[in-house]
Amino acid sequence: MSTETSEADLSKRQAWVIAARPQTMPAAVSPVLVGTGLALRDGVFRPLPAVVALVGAVLIQIGTNFANDYYDAQQGADTADREGFTRVTAGGLIAPAEVKRAMWLAFAAAVAVGTYLVWVGGLPILVVGLLSVAAGVAYTGGPYPLGYHGLGDPFVFVFFGLVAVTGTYYVQAVDALGAAGFPLWLPAGTVPLAAVVASLAVAGISTNILVVNNVRDREEDATTGKRTLAVRFGYGFSRAEYLLMLGMAYTVPAVFAVSTGDYTTLLPFLTLPYAAVVARTVLTETSGAALNPALERTGKLLVSFSLLFAVGLAV
Numbered sequence: 584m585s586t587e588t589s590e591a592d593l594s595k596r597q598a599w600v601i602a603a604r605p606q607t608m609p610a611a612v613s614p615v616l617v618g619t620g621l622a623l624r625d626g627v628f629r630p631l632p633a634v635v636a637l638v639g640a641v642l643i644q645i646g647t648n649f650a651n652d653y654y655d656a657q658q659g660a661d662t663a664d665r666e667g668f669t670r671v672t673a674g675g676l677i678a679p680a681e682v683k684r685a686m687w688l689a690f691a692a693a694v695a696v697g698t699y700l701v702w703v704g705g706l707p708i709l710v711v712g713l714l715s716v717a718a719g720v721a722y723t724g725g726p727y728p729l730g731y732h733g734l735g736d737p738f739v740f741v742f743f744g745l746v747a748v749t750g751t752y753y754v755q756a757v758d759a760l761g762a763a764g765f766p767l768w769l770p771a772g773t774v775p776l777a778a779v780v781a782s783l784a785v786a787g788i789s790t791n792i793l794v795v796n797n798v799r800d801r802e803e804d805a806t807t808g809k810r811t812l813a814v815r816f817g818y819g820f821s822r823a824e825y826l827l828m829l830g831m832a833y834t835v836p837a838v839f840a841v842s843t844g845d846y847t848t849l850l851p852f853l854t855l856p857y858a859a860v861v862a863r864t865v866l867t868e869t870s871g872a873a874l875n876p877a878l879e880r881t882g883k884l885l886v887s888f889s890l891l892f893a894v895g896l897a898v
Contacts, residue, residue, distance in 0.1 A: 792882055
């Protein structure tokens with residue numbers, strides 16, 4: 584297996600950390616930052632729903648990572664030629680049954696934590712939470728794995744962008760507006776258009792984390808039957824997708840600035856030089872040696888962009 588870490592040197596604890604894939608945590612944290620920043624701007628910030636939303640998002644991310652590790656190994660997608668980060672199931676570092684059990688424990692913990700959010704947000708949050716867990720499993724598992732049929736990108740765009748940002752805003756707004764207590768539908772003012780627009784920025788850069796991953800793994804995925812968009816349409820398509828998602832992300836703060844006259848929302852533009860450096864790598868490289876760092880940097884771009892956007896919105 585081609586990885587940056589020698590498997591023989593890994594302890595069990597280190598293997599579990601690798602399986603949890605901390606480099607993907609920006610995808611869980613960033614939408615909560617932006618949703619909370621917008622809630623602060625609109626005067627509906629509530630700390631407890633915000634913190635619980637963050638914990639739930641991290642647990643779902645970890646559960647999804649365990650699911651990917653387990654199901655990719657079961658599907659034979661992680662071969663000895665893999666250029667990505669170490670996978671613990673395929674690498675024999677942790678028994679498959681243990682990884683699968685950890686997956687369900689992480690999702691169960693997310694459901695337990697989310698019980699409070701369901702009480703606050705009602706039926707909409709119950710539906711969204713269950714769909715998020717189901718999608719986390721179905722991304723690489725089940726009879727029709729989303730990631731194996733080119734549906735990974737829209738999955739990330741929707742659940743780690745649109746749903747996560749608007750959901751974070753919603754659970755705070757519904758509490759602040761006195762509508763908590765299991766509402767059956769979206770109370771007025773709890774999902775404004777601004778929350779949907781703000782979510783597009785997070786959705787775009789979150790999707791780009793997957794784009795980098797799929798560009799790096801294109802050749803291996805093509806041989807193992809994993810039909811990602813990079814496999815279906817080639818490097819050119821994926822690179823254009825990366826630029827399109829990046830362009831959309833930076834358009835969103837500009838839309839807020841123009842529509843509100845509040846130019847503090849342009850703070851994310853401070854990350855533009857960093858984004859350009861990462862994009863240049865994605866546009867010119869295909870090897871794991873170059874794209875593994877680019878993947879981590881895209882995650883760092885996501886969280887720094889989101890933090891600055893949240894501050895700009897709140898201020």
